[in-house]
Amino acid sequence: MDSTAIQGFVDGWVRDWNAHDLESLLAHYADDVVFTSPVAAQLVEGSDGVVRGKAALRAYWTEGLRRFPDLRFEVLATYVGVDTVVINYRNQRGGLVNEVLVFDGPLVVRGHGTYLAT
Template identity: 60%
Template sequence: MDLEQARAFAAEWAAGWNAHDLDRIMRHFADGVVFRSPLAARVVPGSDGVVRGKEALRAYWAEGLRRNPELRFEILGVYAGVDAVVINYRHQTGWEVCEVLAVEDGLVVSGWGAYGPAPA
């Protein structure tokens, strides 16, 4: 993935989240996706922060959208790697986050949410 492709992906990804459009968000993820996040450990009982499969990821994020009706992401930076994109963003609380997403055949197959210090 080159930087132009990564930026286009990130813009569409953020637009889906900001519209609270789960179908738009999920179209970028493979059926067998594995996603890791410290927030998932709190939201998905027994997950230890690892969500496996597209339908489980959809359920996790649906709950996140339900719990956060004011959710909004502002992209701060986008980085391209070999078959990967990193999106650095700030959400509505001011918390900075990075999503590291591994991509195969145009779909995210694994991802990690990494959180900076909680806002004061």
């Protein structure tokens, strides 16, 4: 993965989240994306924390923004693997979060929201 492309993705990712611009954000995700998150388990009834497909991801994130209208992220670090990017950030509540994103070409095909164990 090219470091310039990765930095561009991360810059756009945080900008789109902080602007609450889901359509721009979702443009980077494959139609058949699979996303897991303990927050999804709380917000999407019956999901067990697994969201399948871009339409379901849009619905999950729309509900998240409805419930957390002050949502804002501050990127702390970015880690790069093989076809994988990890974005370490602080959310609006001060919580530490890692978003683990797996790419197929330019699109995210799998994502995992992970939170600091308490």
